[in-house]
Amino acid sequence: MSSDIILETRGLVKEFKGFVAVGDVNLQVRRGTIHALIGPNGAGKTTCFNLLTKFLEPTRGQILFDGHDITRDKPADIARRGVVRSFQISSTFPNMSVLENVRVALQQTLGTAFSFWRSERTLDQLNGRCMELLGFVGLAEFAHLKAMELPYGRKRALEIATTLAMDPKLMLLDEPTQGMGSEDVDMITQLIKKVAANRTVLMVEHNMGVVGNIADVITVLQFGQVIAEGPYAEVSRNPQVLEAYMGSADEELAGAH
Incomplete structure (x- = not known):
């Protein structure tokens, strides 16, 4: 595991009675970046977050944080290592x-x-x-x-x-701007930028304007699998991503930046 990778998943799988919610996800989050996890409803984003913070146990695969295998750690151990999710205590x-x-x-x-x-x-x-x-x-x-x-x-x-x-090394933000008016969205977006100045942020976010504004890397999930990854300019033009968002979001994706 490269020292500039703070979090990595290898072949991460979560099945619920035969239904594959997360399928073979290989994620690499670079230290000091804002990394966004996006995708249409039901894409597996929240399940992924629950696996990373050990609210769910993976069916298969490995999770590494700061060079340590944390796949079998308990939620409290994960928090002590410095992986803190916004709702965990808040x-x-x-x-x-x-x-x-x-x-x-x-x-x-x-x-x-x-x-x-x-x-x-x-x-x-x-x-x-x-x-x-x-x-x-x-x-x-x-x-x-x-x-x-x-x-x-x-x-x-x-x-x-x-x-x-909690002094997190990696801060997981779950839909930080959900349900907000544009003024609050701007305030929280600026705050996330400020927070990320000296730590790593992994966020699930629906608002494409926010993602286009602050994310260094975007991973797009659909049906529990990664269909695209890269900077916003690249991901927002990816035909598979546009198709996943089914037309209505084509404009949202294209016009968000």
Whole structure:
């Protein structure tokens, strides 16, 4: 495994009672890049993410991260190695403040992860780092609001802050701009760019404008198999990709950049 490849899958297969959801996927994610996984509905993108974070066990194949075979690791071991998925710890706690949400994620640095009964004072030492992370994602001024009071786009920014609190080497973002208006999409797109300045990002994303804007490499799945891979300009002209998106997305793919 080349040292510039942070994540690799070899012949990754997932079958559900004879149905092949992911079939022989060979993926290589380069260190320090934004790599997007795209494809029509039912293409196997989420199943792929679930295999990488060990929410599902592969039927066959191998997953390597940072040179280590992690195929049989448990989800918690994967997170400890530095592979963190945006929802893993960040379906935010609605009744806790924005700052408290980040502090829960940071508790692992004290070795008191999720010990809610601990005295709050023992956690105050984390506040400086919390504010740093909130400043990074543009939420410092909202620190004392309850998470439920944040507008939708800002909630996603909070999820990214809690994910960053885990200090990931590889950040997996699952549909980061889903359900957003264009202003929020722009905000989150810029935030992903900023996050990726010193780490690797692998994202599943439907919005072709976002993908065309920030992805260094795009892997296209259809029926659980890779049908194309490369930079956006190349992938968006690939006849097989255009066909997979069935006409209506031809314009979307061609006009997104």
